[in-house]
Amino acid sequence: MKGLLIRDLKLMKRQIAFFILLPVVGAVLVAPTGEMSMGFGYITAISGLLGVTTINYDSYDNGFAYLFALPISRRGYVKEKYIFATISSVAVIMAVGIFMWILMAAVHPENGYTFVEFLGNMEDSYVVALTAMAFMLPVFLKFGAEKSRFVILIIAGILMGVMAGVSQMDVLHDIELFGGGWMRVITPVLCLVWLAVSYLISVRIMEKKEF
């Protein structure tokens, strides 16, 4: 597990230019408008993809075969992917988020964007990133990088359709009435349950795979 985590960190290190670019793009999105939502949307999307990127590296040149000939079990591999993705996404959200918050406070102090609001946005961002990641990891493990793009496009299209349908109903309004505070607790719990289910699906996928 530790060896795999180190390996993924080393692979991430190879993309140092990408990580330097993250706060730069965040600043470009936030500074002119003073809108944090754009910046958080951006880091949510990026952080949700981090775990999946390392799977691409593993599948390159039939790399899985060698990986599982080393002292790495398939369950251990999946566990490491989830741990790595969870940690790397929170690290990116926090680092870029704090940078954007400081930038906001310096460039647009008139907006009165509070630290509590900032923390709320960070939490929302992390929950959405984890939810997306929990969806993408098993898809990437099952279909590989190439086919996964199509599978994700199709499923994302279906989900967008469902969400558009739901937004036409009064369900969201009812949830608001139920109390926004509760949602802050329930959503992360649901996200963790979804993450656990996704992990079990991924383990099953990997245990059935041949290399």
Next chain:
Amino acid sequence: MLRLENVRKQYKEFEMDITMEVKPGCVTGLIGKNGAGKTTAFKAALGLIRPEGGEITILGKPLCRLSEKDRERTGVVLSDSGFSGYLKVKDLTAVLRNLYRRFDEEYFTGKCKSFGLPFDKRIKDFSTGMKRKLHVAAALSHQADLLIMDEPTAGMDVIAREELLDMIREYMETEGRSVLISSHISGDLEGICDDIYMIDEGKVILHEDTDVLLDEYGILKMTREQYEAVDKRYLLRDIKEEFGYSCLTKEKRFYMENYPDMVVEKGSVDGVMTMMIRGEKR
């Protein structure tokens, strides 16, 4: 150390059904033409594919019960897979140190240096031979009890191949260790293996001690007349040639003594394999 018993794997146009064993203290070779099933056998032994039947025992345990800790006792070189191409050699030491408790960093870096591998270049930019050298160095760096090496000499020049074979000989100096190795260069196997399995179309067609194969097997070259008259009891395979017949025998001396006019070629892995695959069974 490693035993595959009636291990069956079915693909669309290929079926493997193999029984073989690597004994403690032995270097066992696996040879066969391209597509014979060597890599499939390796993958089955490593649990990378799921056979339809049979039993695989490795390091005294059924393969399905092999833990990550047990796998530290094996060193592996695969013909079609390796470390992520985006890593560099200098990255690997930290990774291997945390994968193997008995990782010998000094040995690994020393071997990489002696092989002339660049530490600061992405592995994907290495030649085939360089990649093999890297994986061999990694496989030998953690005092494994069993080495499983599929085509470890592929892409290597003569000097590097000799160096690798010396490394395996040195590795085998410690009692109880074993190696399963395949190579398309038969000379590599003749010089290092205690026994050799030949496979063709997914089946073992010959299993023999290397000494026996080299000393007792022979290929008889005969005219048609000689062929008609010869004692055929000890002939294993025949091939009809322009000059007459080539025949494989395990009783080379019998024919040398009784048919002094007959041309008898010394057994070699390549010669025996060609006869076993192309020849007609008697």
